[in-house]
Amino acid sequence: MPGADRPAPPSSGSPALGRRRFLGYVLAAPTLVTAAELAPAEPARAESAAADIPSADVTELVDLNDVMSAAALPTSGLITVQVHTDETVSFALPRAEVGQGITTSTAMLIAEEMDVPLANVRVTLADARPELVFNQLTGGSNTTIATYTPVRVAAAVARGRLLEAAAVALDSAVTELTIRAGVITGRAGRSTTVGALAEKAAALRTQRVSTALKPSDRFTVIGTPQGRIDALDAVTGRKKFTMDLDVPGAAPTMVCRPPTINGRVGSVANADEVRAMPGVTDVVAITTGVAVRARTFGQCIDAVRALRVSWKPGSAEGKSDETVRRELAAAELPLGLPPLTPSVEGRFTFHFRSNSALETNCAIADVRSDRAEVWSSLKAPIVAKEAIAARLGLPLGAVTVHVTEGGGSFGRKLFFDAALEAVEVSRKTGKPVKLMWHRADDSRQGRTHPMATSRVRIAHVGDTVLSYKQRHTSVATDLGHGFGEILTAMAARLPVADLGFSETFFQLSQSMPYDFGVSSRLLNETDKGFNTGSMRNVYSPDVTCARELMIDKLASKTGKDPYRFRRDSLKDERSRAVLEKVAEVGRWGRVMPDGTAQGIAFHSEYHSASAVLVEIDCRPGTVGRPVRDGVTGPRVTKVVLAVDAGLTVNPRGLEAQMMGCAMDGIALALTSSLHLRDGYFLEASWDNYFYTRQWNTPPELDIVIMPDTTGKAGGAGELGVAASMAAVACAYGRATGMMPTTFPVNHGTLSFEPKPTTPPVPQSPTDGLDHAY
Numbered sequence: 213m214p215g216a217d218r219p220a221p222p223s224s225g226s227p228a229l230g231r232r233r234f235l236g237y238v239l240a241a242p243t244l245v246t247a248a249e250l251a252p253a254e255p256a257r258a259e260s261a262a263a264d265i266p267s268a269d270v271t272e273l274v275d276l277n278d279v280m281s282a283a284a285l286p287t288s289g290l291i292t293v294q295v296h297t298d299e300t301v302s303f304a305l306p307r308a309e310v311g312q313g314i315t316t317s318t319a320m321l322i323a324e325e326m327d328v329p330l331a332n333v334r335v336t337l338a339d340a341r342p343e344l345v346f347n348q349l350t351g352g353s354n355t356t357i358a359t360y361t362p363v364r365v366a367a368a369v370a371r372g373r374l375l376e377a378a379a380v381a382l383d384s385a386v387t388e389l390t391i392r393a394g395v396i397t398g399r400a401g402r403s404t405t406v407g408a409l410a411e412k413a414a415a416l417r418t419q420r421v422s423t424a425l426k427p428s429d430r431f432t433v434i435g436t437p438q439g440r441i442d443a444l445d446a447v448t449g450r451k452k453f454t455m456d457l458d459v460p461g462a463a464p465t466m467v468c469r470p471p472t473i474n475g476r477v478g479s480v481a482n483a484d485e486v487r488a489m490p491g492v493t494d495v496v497a498i499t500t501g502v503a504v505r506a507r508t509f510g511q512c513i514d515a516v517r518a519l520r521v522s523w524k525p526g527s528a529e530g531k532s533d534e535t536v537r538r539e540l541a542a543a544e545l546p547l548g549l550p551p552l553t554p555s556v557e558g559r560f561t562f563h564f565r566s567n568s569a570l571e572t573n574c575a576i577a578d579v580r581s582d583r584a585e586v587w588s589s590l591k592a593p594i595v596a597k598e599a600i601a602a603r604l605g606l607p608l609g610a611v612t613v614h615v616t617e618g619g620g621s622f623g624r625k626l627f628f629d630a631a632l633e634a635v636e637v638s639r640k641t642g643k644p645v646k647l648m649w650h651r652a653d654d655s656r657q658g659r660t661h662p663m664a665t666s667r668v669r670i671a672h673v674g675d676t677v678l679s680y681k682q683r684h685t686s687v688a689t690d691l692g693h694g695f696g697e698i699l700t701a702m703a704a705r706l707p708v709a710d711l712g713f714s715e716t717f718f719q720l721s722q723s724m725p726y727d728f729g730v731s732s733r734l735l736n737e738t739d740k741g742f743n744t745g746s747m748r749n750v751y752s753p754d755v756t757c758a759r760e761l762m763i764d765k766l767a768s769k770t771g772k773d774p775y776r777f778r779r780d781s782l783k784d785e786r787s788r789a790v791l792e793k794v795a796e797v798g799r800w801g802r803v804m805p806d807g808t809a810q811g812i813a814f815h816s817e818y819h820s821a822s823a824v825l826v827e828i829d830c831r832p833g834t835v836g837r838p839v840r841d842g843v844t845g846p847r848v849t850k851v852v853l854a855v856d857a858g859l860t861v862n863p864r865g866l867e868a869q870m871m872g873c874a875m876d877g878i879a880l881a882l883t884s885s886l887h888l889r890d891g892y893f894l895e896a897s898w899d900n901y902f903y904t905r906q907w908n909t910p911p912e913l914d915i916v917i918m919p920d921t922t923g924k925a926g927g928a929g930e931l932g933v934a935a936s937m938a939a940v941a942c943a944y945g946r947a948t949g950m951m952p953t954t955f956p957v958n959h960g961t962l963s964f965e966p967k968p969t970t971p972p973v974p975q976s977p978t979d980g981l982d983h984a985y
Contacts, residue, residue, distance in 0.1 A: 232427070234361070236369035237289065238419045243410040244295040244373055248365035249420075250288050269724045269731070276720035277818035277927050280354045283346035283695060288362035290344055293322060293370050299394055299407035301328055301370070303363065304338040308350040308591045309442075310569070310621035312929055313865040316441045317356060318363060320861055324433040325367035325426055326374075328394040328406060330441065340593035340613035342697070349696025350591035351626055351746065352721070353818050353927030356861060360925050361425075368423040370413075374406050377413035428859075428923065435920075437864035442617075454574045454588055454616045455648060462576050462644035463493060465637055466512035468502040468519045469657050471969035472891035473742060475526035477502060482520045489515050494641040500629075500657070503637040505645055510976075513650070517971040527741035529891045533563060533663070536687065536739065536888065540665045543738040544685045551671035553678055556766050558668050561954045562754045564687075564886040564893070565661040566901055567747045568654040571619025577634035578644035583610045588631045589618025592693040595701045596628035600635050622876075623746040624659055626693040650973040652896040659745035660886060660893075662687035666758035670728070675770040675777065680724065680731040684755055688737040690744045691717055711737055718751055725816045726763075726781040749930040752817065753880050753937045754955075760813040760938035761951055774942070775800050775812050786921060787816060790854045791823040793916055798825035798852035807831035808849075811943025815935035818927025820857040824874070824939040826850060826910070830947040839907055841900065843958040846947070848878050848940055851910045856918035858926035867915045870932045874913065875904040877936020881944070881952075883908065885959045892969055900964035 235249040294302045301322055309315045319333040341348060347358070374396065379386045384398035397403040428434075445451040470476065477497045486504065487495045491511035496503050504515040540561075547557075575588035584604055590596050590613065597613040604611070618625050634647040649658070664686035671679045691713055694700030704713040718735040733755070767777040775795050782788050791814050794800075800810060807830050814823045827850035837844050851874045860866050883902035886893040895901045937955075945951040954960070967974045 232424050233422050234365045234368070234425065236365050236421055236423055238369060238373050238415040238421060239292065240415050240418050241294070242414060243297065244370055244413040245292050246366045246369040246373065247289045247292045248362040248369070250285055250362060250365065270719055271723040274720070275723070275818055276352050276717065277354050277357055279720060280346070280349070280352050280695065281358045284358045287344045287347045290341070291338070291347070291362060291366070293363070293366040295370055295374070295406055295410040295413065297407050297410045299405055300332050300334050301326060301406070302334040302336065304336050306338045306341065306344055306348040307355045307359070308589060308615055308618060308621070308625060309337060310350070310589060310591070310618035310625060312869065313440055313862065314355045316438060317861040317865055318359065319441055320433050320438060321360065321363045322367045324431060325364045326371045326406070327391040330433060330438065332394060335441070337615040337617065339615060340590070340597035342594050342597060342608060344594065345697050346695050348594050349693070351623065353929040353931065356925045357818070357927060364425050365423060368425050369421055372421065372423050373413045374409050377409045378404055381409065381412065434861050435859070435863065438862050439864065451617065453571060453619055454576060455646065457576060457587055457616065459576050459578065459587065459644055459646070462578065462646040463505050463507060464509040464512050465503055465505045465634070465645040465647040466509065466516050466650060467498070467500060467633060467647070467653070468504065468516040468521060469653055469972045470501060470523045470526055471972065472523070472526035473528040473657065476524040478522035478524045480519065480521050482518070486515050486518050489518065494643065496637060496640045498633060498636045498640065500633060503633070505637065505641060505643065509648060513973060513976065516973055519971070526891055531741070531888060531891055533888050536663050537561065537665070539739050540663065540685045540687070543736050544665065544667060545683045545734050545736045547667060547669050547681050547683055551669070551679065553671050553673050555669055555671040556762060556769060558758070558762050558765065558951070558953065560666045560754070560758045560761070562664045562666070563955065563959050564663045564888060565747065565880065565884050566655055566886055566895065567622055567624045567659040567661055567745050568651070568901070569618070569620030569622055569624050572651055572654050573630035573649040573658065574647060575631040575634040576644070576646050577631065577638040579604065579635055579638035582606070584635060585612045585614070586631050586635060587614045587616055588628065589616050589621070589625050590628055590631065591621060591625045592628070592696050594697050595693055596631055598698040599628070600631065603632065603635060604639065622748040623750070626746055627659060651898060652967070652973045655886070655895045655897060655901060656893045656969070657743065659743050661747035662689050662742065662744040664754050666754055668758050668762045670762055670766055672766060672770070675772055677726070677728040677766070677781070678730070680728040682733045682755065682759065684718070684733065684735050684751065686735065686737050687742055687744060688740045689714060689746065689750070691746065693746070721750060721752065721817065722755055723816050725783060725787055725814060726778070727783050728781065748876060749933040752815065752930070752934040753877070756813070756815045756934035757881070757938040757941050757955070761941055761945065764942050764945060765951060773801070778812065778814055782814065786856060787814065787821050790814070790821045790856050790918060793854040793918065794823045794825040794852045797854070797914060797916055798850070800825060805831070807947055809943050809947035811939045811941070811946060813935045813938035813942055815931070815938065817931060819922070819924070820855070820926030820928055820931050822853065822855045822931045822935045824877070824932065824935040825852045826939045826943045828940065828943040828947050830944065841964050842902060842905070842907070843883065843961045843963040844907065845882055845958045846944060847908055848910045850912040851936070852914045852916065853932055853936065854916040854918060855928065855931060856926070857928040857931065858922040858924050859920045860917060861925065863917050866917055866928055869928055870915045871913065873930070873932025874936045875909070876933045878908060878940055879904040880933070880937040880956065881940035882956050883958055885956050887959070887962060894962070894966040896967040896974055
């Protein structure tokens, strides 16, 4: 493994490195390969902040992102930058690209530090590498924060080594050399390229060196808007996702699933008959259903629909929205005795929501007696590799897990359900399989954002808040991915530890940005009978939405403007600047027609801040406008989102992320939910699951990226979801005169005829024009 033969760290008597100098390695290899060493770590940013923050909010001292970054640090030297003779520079990113653009931002870091063209940087996804321990988990908006310095240090070491080699080749002093666009020029105009030096700059033995990073005032790539490096491949169909891979012998495979959540196979009445259908090669019972392998996916669908299976009850048998609501009410932690001062109080319900990305669950598996190879888009590939090895009874080294690019995730790909199924089918059939879930599988048996309630009480005297209490009660969120390795993954599943793990996750991911006196937030979870997951922003959209609605209620009670109340209550100037910006750009307080209104909300996490202003139209003519098979409801007509994510590597990528966050927030507030009845979800496709559609996309959408005042990258991938949802909810309350308490607001209206659960996948459309399932 690269770096395994590194010399021991210097003794304590070694001279201290300056603030801008870092240690790195030139690794023994045929061409130039470099890595970073980041121990001891830079002082935690919380240390300087804690001194002037009187609040007891734990996230102001350390948050989930800090924990993840610290855990990744010890193995940061195991990820390397490599220079090739064809003028390219490559980097295997130990994270999952699922459309968020991290391959582009990572390539930008390398291009910046090495002064090579961005087009010459090749960022691929690393296979599962257990030696990285906590350093291969994609989540918590952590990728840029955790990899920003290691990637730059490795690139800077490579640049320094190339300059040293060029000095010899060009007969110049290093100080006389310049490097631009991958071309190194010496005195008298003689030049060479990084590719020509790739072998000359390589090391015969691993060497430890120090390097300095380029100062920010010399940045020419970082901070400039860049298009996605994979955009052309994506729009021309050349980009390879799991189902595009040509693995020899891997035939299409699908699973006939139970009519209720997590039902189990009792018996199969016609397995031989189905096995004899055109193209079908195998029919086998597995843990989650009956798998069918065939020549085409169309033949798989026909076979799945033809199977006659007797099913055993599932884990949510007989349950409905109302029975789960009663469970949540019974599990709610008390708020304590009523305060002696005036207070406002509210209880909010958030229904199940689908965690179904554009790309359904899929995986390829080739299991042999002595080894296994898997391809899938995985955000926790180390846990997947370890779990697969344990399931198959194989040594860890006999299992190879390739991380493919994914078509969306929203947290869904933290789990590897499809990979486990593919492995089981391949083992039972003795053949490679290319397994894909149907969209109905995703909706009814896939991961969901759990149903939850949130109760809030704010005690005050006039417009001064004395205390804030929130009790969030949720169907259990499966955090079985842990922090990306097997020990915390196991701990998160243990009956004696799972609630503690969830509570820790909850506390480290929830901030209190307002000066609200003594504040407390507690989580309680119940009912593990559902397939849940860490959907984008996890707990924050529900928690923040409840809080921001109650702030509006308190502002109304005390006669304060909602924006001014928030502005005056925010703890720091950076947060106030973000809120002020959306109020300015969105023209907060402008006169609007009856039935329309503005809403404003704020959310902060992971050293970043966002504020959102929306305008909504709740007039009857808008709410009742006809839309095929849809509950139209109110329309958000304008969104202004301001974001301060610290140092922004790619402003265009951040802007795209925030657009997606706004669409998420609109969906969560107005249209997006699953209806639970008799142990199954009624939705069976996106045709009747109402994520934000074109008819509810705001005609005006303005993303404002605030100037960096920190010099450090903050978390951004999930940042805008909570504030967007909350702003839409607040606008709805102001437009209708009634604060919403159930989300999405149209959940009570079922606008479609539910598709049957048997067979488990709907009939395919006959003409492809009217509907797409």
